[in-house]
Amino acid sequence: MSDDRYYEEVDVGEQWQTDGRTVTEADVVNYAGVSGDFHPYHVDAEFAGASEFGSRIAHGLLVLSIAAALESTENEHAFMYGFESMRFVNPTMLGDTIHVEVEVTDKSVKSDAYGVVTKHFDVRNQDDETVLACDKLELFERSDAA
Amino acid sequence: MSDDRYYEEVDVGEQWQTDGRTVTEADVVNYAGVSGDFHPYHVDAEFAGASEFGSRIAHGLLVLSIAAALESTENEHAFMYGFESMRFVNPTMLGDTIHVEVEVTDKSVKSDAYGVVTKHFDVRNQDDETVLACDKLELFERSDAA
Amino acid sequence: MSDDRYYEEVDVGEQWQTDGRTVTEADVVNYAGVSGDFHPYHVDAEFAGASEFGSRIAHGLLVLSIAAALESTENEHAFMYGFESMRFVNPTMLGDTIHVEVEVTDKSVKSDAYGVVTKHFDVRNQDDETVLACDKLELFERSDAA
Amino acid sequence: MSDDRYYEEVDVGEQWQTDGRTVTEADVVNYAGVSGDFHPYHVDAEFAGASEFGSRIAHGLLVLSIAAALESTENEHAFMYGFESMRFVNPTMLGDTIHVEVEVTDKSVKSDAYGVVTKHFDVRNQDDETVLACDKLELFERSDAA
Amino acid sequence: MSDDRYYEEVDVGEQWQTDGRTVTEADVVNYAGVSGDFHPYHVDAEFAGASEFGSRIAHGLLVLSIAAALESTENEHAFMYGFESMRFVNPTMLGDTIHVEVEVTDKSVKSDAYGVVTKHFDVRNQDDETVLACDKLELFERSDAA
Amino acid sequence: MSDDRYYEEVDVGEQWQTDGRTVTEADVVNYAGVSGDFHPYHVDAEFAGASEFGSRIAHGLLVLSIAAALESTENEHAFMYGFESMRFVNPTMLGDTIHVEVEVTDKSVKSDAYGVVTKHFDVRNQDDETVLACDKLELFERSDAA
Numbered sequence: 049m050s051d052d053r054y055y056e057e058v059d060v061g062e063q064w065q066t067d068g069r070t071v072t073e074a075d076v077v078n079y080a081g082v083s084g085d086f087h088p089y090h091v092d093a094e095f096a097g098a099s100e101f102g103s104r105i106a107h108g109l110l111v112l113s114i115a116a117a118l119e120s121t122e123n124e125h126a127f128m129y130g131f132e133s134m135r136f137v138n139p140t141m142l143g144d145t146i147h148v149e150v151e152v153t154d155k156s157v158k159s160d161a162y163g164v165v166t167k168h169f170d171v172r173n174q175d176d177e178t179v180l181a182c183d184k185l186e187l188f189e190r191s192d193a194a
Numbered sequence: 195m196s197d198d199r200y201y202e203e204v205d206v207g208e209q210w211q212t213d214g215r216t217v218t219e220a221d222v223v224n225y226a227g228v229s230g231d232f233h234p235y236h237v238d239a240e241f242a243g244a245s246e247f248g249s250r251i252a253h254g255l256l257v258l259s260i261a262a263a264l265e266s267t268e269n270e271h272a273f274m275y276g277f278e279s280m281r282f283v284n285p286t287m288l289g290d291t292i293h294v295e296v297e298v299t300d301k302s303v304k305s306d307a308y309g310v311v312t313k314h315f316d317v318r319n320q321d322d323e324t325v326l327a328c329d330k331l332e333l334f335e336r337s338d339a340a
Numbered sequence: 341m342s343d344d345r346y347y348e349e350v351d352v353g354e355q356w357q358t359d360g361r362t363v364t365e366a367d368v369v370n371y372a373g374v375s376g377d378f379h380p381y382h383v384d385a386e387f388a389g390a391s392e393f394g395s396r397i398a399h400g401l402l403v404l405s406i407a408a409a410l411e412s413t414e415n416e417h418a419f420m421y422g423f424e425s426m427r428f429v430n431p432t433m434l435g436d437t438i439h440v441e442v443e444v445t446d447k448s449v450k451s452d453a454y455g456v457v458t459k460h461f462d463v464r465n466q467d468d469e470t471v472l473a474c475d476k477l478e479l480f481e482r483s484d485a486a
Numbered sequence: 487m488s489d490d491r492y493y494e495e496v497d498v499g500e501q502w503q504t505d506g507r508t509v510t511e512a513d514v515v516n517y518a519g520v521s522g523d524f525h526p527y528h529v530d531a532e533f534a535g536a537s538e539f540g541s542r543i544a545h546g547l548l549v550l551s552i553a554a555a556l557e558s559t560e561n562e563h564a565f566m567y568g569f570e571s572m573r574f575v576n577p578t579m580l581g582d583t584i585h586v587e588v589e590v591t592d593k594s595v596k597s598d599a600y601g602v603v604t605k606h607f608d609v610r611n612q613d614d615e616t617v618l619a620c621d622k623l624e625l626f627e628r629s630d631a632a
Numbered sequence: 633m634s635d636d637r638y639y640e641e642v643d644v645g646e647q648w649q650t651d652g653r654t655v656t657e658a659d660v661v662n663y664a665g666v667s668g669d670f671h672p673y674h675v676d677a678e679f680a681g682a683s684e685f686g687s688r689i690a691h692g693l694l695v696l697s698i699a700a701a702l703e704s705t706e707n708e709h710a711f712m713y714g715f716e717s718m719r720f721v722n723p724t725m726l727g728d729t730i731h732v733e734v735e736v737t738d739k740s741v742k743s744d745a746y747g748v749v750t751k752h753f754d755v756r757n758q759d760d761e762t763v764l765a766c767d768k769l770e771l772f773e774r775s776d777a778a
Numbered sequence: 779m780s781d782d783r784y785y786e787e788v789d790v791g792e793q794w795q796t797d798g799r800t801v802t803e804a805d806v807v808n809y810a811g812v813s814g815d816f817h818p819y820h821v822d823a824e825f826a827g828a829s830e831f832g833s834r835i836a837h838g839l840l841v842l843s844i845a846a847a848l849e850s851t852e853n854e855h856a857f858m859y860g861f862e863s864m865r866f867v868n869p870t871m872l873g874d875t876i877h878v879e880v881e882v883t884d885k886s887v888k889s890d891a892y893g894v895v896t897k898h899f900d901v902r903n904q905d906d907e908t909v910l911a912c913d914k915l916e917l918f919e920r921s922d923a924a
Contacts, residue, residue, distance in 0.1 A: 110228070
């Protein structure tokens, strides 16, 4: 999705929903391989099956990675700045399908050139349970600075 | 690294340094493929070469993913709970080598069963520049609850 | 890019240009692994270096795969139907950056429900040389059938 | 399979059948990652489950990529030249096993040095349904030119 | 696991057990892609289903690769030297979970600087069947040489 | 390469040379991800650059995996049985191109149904240095048992 807006053009209160994506066994295996995180909760079905989760779970940061990509837009006037208040609320099991409910919850001028836009991410699974919540902070160029 | 300590056994002020890992072109390509984030800053050398960065940069969440895996330990009494104050301070270029300077900066009892341990991550590159800073929150079991 | 148009809403003569993507050594290695095509022109630097190309070249169908993904839109009223007149005109070397010049060149009603839209793909590298040309045929729903 | 024949040594009417390969969920996930095509029909089980297909389907160009690799031979006298009449006839579901029925259907001299050999691909699944049909054009060196 | 011991500090008779890891369909697909081994026993469910194994089996060298990684430690005084007596005893099916029973079975001085330590690997699945047995030889620095 | 011979049809003294393959940075990154072996010698350019090797080296078992795949044939009468005398003789650096010099060095009847064929692998790089030597043991069906 292309979205080339400046800081002034984004409004607090905007809401939208992203496409969904299924977090497959292959995604978990591939993310283990990219990150290097082979914790038994993710790659050992016997161990995970005997745990409180009952089966393997996806890496929390895989869920974040997919959620951030689902929400990402091509905006040459905006850059990822950081995250706040990130909480892994419920596990994502292999085969769950997640999407992101996004809301612009805050804006604040940071400098003559930039403003910070806060997007709240409510990452939900196919049962409409929140699995991950966080606030993504993006730096937007101010139009009068451009 | 195995580290099976309970909440009471972790002390504020502990510090250590992880192994390093080089963030290669292949890692960036693979992370694009796992996450689905094919932003031109990461996968288009012509676009990125003409940008303020001068060449392709690694995804911020790839840097986080590698940093978290470098720091991860197998502790059956601890679970990732969330992140706070995450800031992407400097870009990581293809070929940079990162490691994490970790410090336990806070502890607080959360319930009869759990306490929260805060680890500050200072992710640094081969030139000792900070590229990513964040606080990782982990839930540790309390030993008297066990 | 979202583009939910029906057959009637697409016009012969429309033209646009996609984002670019660099075809890296990692892409060629990964495509060999996905497809199973480990021909020495793609994975043996000694063999390819002694060939008429002078170095390894990307798989033609990797170039097609990337081109098609760069052009793909999310349109629930359209489906890939086929390709015609596909020619691999010039090799793509590792590190080349490609994009697609797209033009709608033909439309024809196929049934009460569908029409065929022909998009000509001119896949070009960073030196503006055509490396792949083809006609992609898509089935579009007719709006009066919907 | 090694097959070092010149143009003159290939006969119209030759037929053979390739090995088979199962198109797994992991293949679809990996191809999405290599190509960059994360359309919901391929990676969102909820969306695809509610569609006319009833579940996720493989990318058409993944089917083509696997088919072409199954058929590929190491012939230093032959090069991929293009494709004609490519049609995606039926969807390939995750777990389907495909192979290619190949037939040499045409030959034509192109220059003093080269001739074009046309191989018809009939890509079939485990239920002997055609999922993809196309004509692959290869340039073969002429033996008297060698 | 960090284990920075010298040759003299390792004792014949030491035994331990590694973590486990499930050998998934995605691992087999990915290993086929990395190695280039697309034998139908591993990637063709129809062929493998009709074979004496009844379904696809993991590559023997994937089982070895995972076993060796499960056992690997970071010891700057030790290096992989070779393997002896490697036998693939039983097939590993997709979804099986393996771990390694390790025992130091031999030590011998090789030079003033190095000694050879032999570790016997008994790779077992979730049913406690041995699937792979081998002797891994490692070169350890002698402490008096350091 | 298809090679459907029985035990009796293989002769001690046969020799051949496989195709080559370049062991790229992407292969090393991908093998780390598949195996789970992220030792700093393979993935940390700073650490490896300061080591006796001077730069990152490929995993020994990646070299074995590629070598075995280069040599593999589709023979329904033969199965991998094991390895003997495997020695990692020289490191393989990123970008080196390897191939295998194969020789049948031994045959012995094992049972009424099977015989063991020993193939010596001399894995060499582009400078004709041996990097890995081993004996691969294969079980071949005896033709009179078939």
